Structures are given as C-alpha cells and as structure tokens.
Amino acid sequence: MDPRISLLQEFSRGFIPGTAKVETEQYGFPFLDRLLSDGASLEYGELTATRLLHKYKLVNLSARRMDELLQLHITKECNVCRYFDASANNVFCFNLDNNHKTNNTAVIPEITLALRGLRDCLVDRGLMPLIVASGRGYHVWCRLNEPVDNNRLYQFMLRAAVHALLPFHGRGYDHKAVKFNFYPDIKAHNVVSLRLFGSDHAKNKVFSRVLTPDRLLGEAASWDYFGDFLRNKAIPSARFTAAFNALPALL
C-alpha cells in the first residue's frame, strides 16, 4: 500500500466512517453505478460552476472503497473530503477563505494578517498547527492526542479566531473580507466537509502545499511535513486545556 494512504488513514481515524464527498470531473450514470457498486449510497450530487466538476456525497462506503478513493485522491484523479464526528474529534480545523464573489482565489492582505495572528495565537500556547494552502485561503489543522467534545473545540476556535482578528483594528482592514469557518461545526457537523491534505484544488489545480513560517513547501516536502505532523505534533490534552483557559471567553 502507498505509505501516503496510511498517513491519510491515520489522520482520518476520527471522521465519520464510510462518509465522504468526492470531487471529480467524471460523471454519467454508468460512472455513478460503479461508484456505488460496493454498497455505497449517493446522498446527493452536484454539478459545480467549474468546468464539468462534479461532487458526490457518498455514505455507507466500505473501508476498501474508501482506501481506493484515497489512492485516487493521492494520484489527483479525484479529491476526497471528509466529515467530522458529530460529538467529539481529535482534529479540528480553521478554514480561512477569501470572502469575495470575484477573484476569490487571490490571497488578500486580510487573509495573510489573520493567518499570522492565528498561527501566533496557537504556537504561543504550544499548539503546533499544520497550515495548508487550500486554494481560496488556508486550512489550519490541529491534532489532539485524544478526542475532545465538539462544543469545547468550537468555543476554542471561536476564541482563537477573535484573537487572530484583533490586529485588524485600527489598521484599515475589514474582517469581513475573511470568511472563518470552524470544523467541526457544532451547527452543521454532517453538512460541511473538508478536503484532505494531499491533492490538487479542484478549481485552480494547485496542490495543497504546506505553509511553514518560512515558506510554502513543494509537494514532496509537504508530504514529509505531513508525516512529521502526524508522528510528532499531536497536542496533549493538558496543553489544549491550558490554551483553552488562557484565551478569554466571549460573552
């Protein structure tokens, strides 16, 4: 087995089993029949506005079929997006997007500023994130050594995001230019999915490169960094609790 699949399996361990959204430019009923041939069901499909890119939300995928999809994800024949567990997760993610209707794959100054604030907020508290260029912004992942209740994760992300946006004040930046989404989303855990690391963005075909404090890594170096993140960057519960308590609660 491709060792990269093992990495994605390890990373995905806490997500909803057998559920994924697949992004691909393949379509048609024969294709769909094969996609569902191992017992999976289509919850819904979508033709996007980008070329003939289709998205399929699949449920009841077998473990074997999920691994096959991960292989296709790695070889960039499709993208696999996963859904977070409804109650507790050992990973959480801030999704920072350019919130404009036009030219929204551009990395605007507000995104850069918010990302810097967020990274500082996390790193200063000992939470080492995996930051991935997502196509419209960045995914900022953190991984815990054991699952934490979704409400607590959400509250933490809310506090951290507010902290990250504080530098906007008095500098002429509009915080509305950045769309902050939190995963798991306590209001829509089974609704929104997030693309896994290791593939190209469906719209602009840019690989999900890892961003370090110094630079954006190439594809191979990004995989190396991802492996290291999984092996060495899991956050102990006590450290997460300390970080949670150190950020001021919101009214």
Place this chain on the structure above:
Amino acid sequence: MKEPANPAGSIAPTVGVADPRTIAIDLDDTLNNFTETLRHAAYPFTPADGLPEATFHHYLEGIRQDAPEAGDLLSTEYSFLRYKVHAQCYRQARARADGVAFMRWLRRNHWRIVICTQRDLRRAHDDTRAWLAERDIPFDYLFMARNKIVFCKAWGIRHLVDDDGFNLAHGGRYDVNVYYPIMPKHQSLPAHTARGFRTFEEVQRWIQG
C-alpha cells in the same frame, strides 16, 4: 484503474448518450409553490437571528422579493438570513397534487427520476429529502446544478421539467426537451422551443409521444 478495484479513475463518462426514459424534475415553483411561500409565509423577528429589528425587516423584505445582494462579499448577514428563510420555505411549501401524481406515474412506468434543483443541498439536503418522503414522492437521485441544461446534456437526460427562463431559452439548442408550468414571468421571454403546461397530465402525454 481496474474495475471495480478503483471506482472512479478510468471510467469513461458517457457524454451525451441519451437515455430516453430518464427525466430531471425541478422542485421550487415546479413541484411546489416556493415563491408564494417565500412572499407570504410568516417569518417573525427573533433576537436569535442576531440582527437589529429594523435591519431584519429590511433584509426580509429583500429576501421575499428575491433581491440580489449588493456588494462583493460571499458570506454576509443577509445571505445567512436568506438561507434560514429559504430553509423554512423548503419545509412549508405546498406540493402540487398533479405533480405528485405525475412523479408516482413515472415510478410505476419505470422512469429514472432525477430531482434537479438549484438549492444548496449541502444545507438543504435533509429538509429536501424529508419533504419528498412526507409526500411519498419517488425519485432516484438528488442533484444540485446551477446550469441544468449542461447537467442534462452531460448526463444524457432528454427531458427536463423546470420553470427557469434560462432553461426554456437554451434547452432546445442542446436537445433537452424542456417543459414548464406556465407562469406570468414567462410571458416576456424571447422565442423558445420549450412547452408550457397547465397540468402535469400534459407532460405525461408529451414524454410518451
């Protein structure tokens, strides 16, 4: 990719291979009375919506009139309120009785039925499925598509029932037969080949012809 070990990689799409017994059906203002519900259903102010009351009523009026939002931002207070109001309408909209009968006729006659909607099914999926199930409306697949003509063409679907003027105008050029419930908004459209109907029994006759 070897079949079936890899489900997606090398599967050639069947572009344009038309299946004569597949039909795509729209939901809003085709199978239901979405716009009427949007215009008239109560949606009371609540502080939980997080807006000042005057702003809430201003936004709600715009949403009822399907007014586009000014500005270049994607996600706003207005778009979030619109999502919530629409979600309520999806649940409350009334089904057309002849439309329901038509869908059941399609099932009895072994048509492949694709519900094809512009709704954001990421968020509207559960409400949509529940609405269909409560009314015992059969279907095979649920799809969201902004451009339904491209969708039908790509998937080889020759019949589309839909009220949107764009689809009426462009279906003929791409060999998609479009049938639409006649509404006042259609009177100002340029010439097209779509067929307007007053009851679904007419569509039933036409697709058998």
